[in-house]
Amino acid sequence: MGTERAGGAACDALSWLDDVERERQAAGLRRELRPRGVADPLIDLASNDYLGLVRHPRVLAGAMDALNRWGSGATGSRLVTGTTSDHEMLERELAEFVGAESGLVFASGYAANLGAVTALSGRGSLIVSDAGCHASLVDACRLSRARVVVAPHTDVESVARALSERTEERALVLTDSVFSADGDLAPLLELHRVCREHRAVLLVDEAHAIGVRGRGGRGLVEEVGLAGAPDIVVTATLSKSLASQGGVVLGSAKVRAHLVDAARTFIFDTGLAPAAVGAARAALSVLIREPERVTAVLDRARKLARITGSDEPSSAVVPVILGDPDVALAAATACRERGLHVGCFRPPSVPYGTSRLRLTARATIDADEMSRIESILSEVLSDRMVAAPA
Incomplete structure (x- = not known):
């Protein structure tokens, strides 16, 4: 009898989900998973495989080589057993490609954004975030414990005003370089100018720009001449143009060192699987050659x-x-x-x-x-x- 009461209480406690489901249905916002087949006959205009490398022979061979050498999983967090020599080579190759001093690979692009933003902000700091930023940056703001100002989309004057009125010692400005829903570009030169005027760091998510913008696909930061700037931090994903999985933060060596010690999504998450590392390295090599x-x-x-x-x-x-x-x-x-x-x-x-x-x-x-x-x-x-x- 006690078990029935407990079970009934548990069901009642989740009854609100039925109301939410009805509201979603009425608003046309119900979503469904659609597994795709191995030989999908549909023409693909939905994926982020921008360069068409997901099935490239060199990319598959890179994944298989790493899988055969290291096994199926990273076996632990990057600080314990999850770092291989391939991880570090990928970090160096990505940093060299975009013109940054160093890089740090995370298990996903989402984790890279969460880790970078929360580690570079915190209580007593200000974050100014573009209204069009990716959900990972939005969630990073919520987790940061910093004061957050959401600036209208690509509105540089609003960013400058928020920075000029701040009382916090540290400030971080967030933007996508290519915004994922609209495909438009951030005014990076203007944002960097106001950041430098107000001693703020500019963090740029290049997820949709690597492989698409810049010289040889090096991203919008490189395209506008800001590669390697000490007050810019770049984040990116390995799951779009680089046809794999994972994320990376690219910037100065001292930013990398700080993230190793302070980024919770790096410290407490299992490292990126070796096969994904191998695939990303191979995809980057194809991009450089082609x-x-x-x-x-x-x-x-x-x-x-x-x-x-x-x-x-x-x-x-x-x-x-x-x-x-x-x-x-x-x-x-x-x-x-x-x-x-x-x-x-x-x-x-x-x-x-x-x-x-x-x-x-x-x-x-x-x-x-x-x-x-x-x-x-x-x-x-x-x-x-x-x-x-x-």
Whole structure:
């Protein structure tokens, strides 16, 4: 009898989930997992495999080589048994590639952002974060215990005002370089100028810029001439252009040393699996040997923008704003039924009223695929375009 009461109480304690489920259904915000097959017949405009390296023979061989040498797992945190010589070689190679003094690899890009922001801020400091920053940076702000000011998207004057009015000794400004939902670029030169004027550190998430922007895909920080600046910290993921898994923080040697001692997502998380390290190293080597892939992905993005009537893209991301979440989901479903996989972004991933298809270009899309893409998108979008509210 006591067990029944305990079980009943447990069920009642979670009854609120039923109400939340109904609200999500009514708002068109219910999500489902869709496992993909090994031989997926759909044309891919949804993944972040920007350079088309996920199945590249050199990348697969790099993963297998590391797997055979080190085994399937890192076996522990980086500070215990989870660091191999391959981890350190990857850190050096990534740092050299983007023009930073050093790097530190984390188990995911999310963990890299959480670790970097919380370790470089804390009580008695100020964080100024762009309203369009990735969720990992938003969560990092919440965990930081710092005072947080959210600046309007790409509004440099608001960042400068927040920095000039601060009473805290330390300040950290956060931005994506390429914003993941809109594909637009941060005004990095202007942000760096105001950061330097007010003795603040600029942290730039280059997740969607590595492999897409900059000389040979070295990122937007390198493109605008800020690579190696001592007051800039770069974070990136290995799971997009580098076709693997994991994250990295790139900056000065003293930033790296501090993160080793202070970044909780580094200290207490299991290290990145060796196979992922090997794949990322191999993908980076392919990128260095074949910089034409960077040109190709931006070329494909421009073609997608012309097909959909979107603005000239600055990155691999081409958003098609449809407004209503049900309309966006219906359009994505219609694309899928016709053989095209597209991203469907709805709140909270994007602001209310801006639900969209998110198309991501891939360097390896060929002419036949582009012709099919044009046919499918033209048919699906012809009667589903909904203007976003002003």
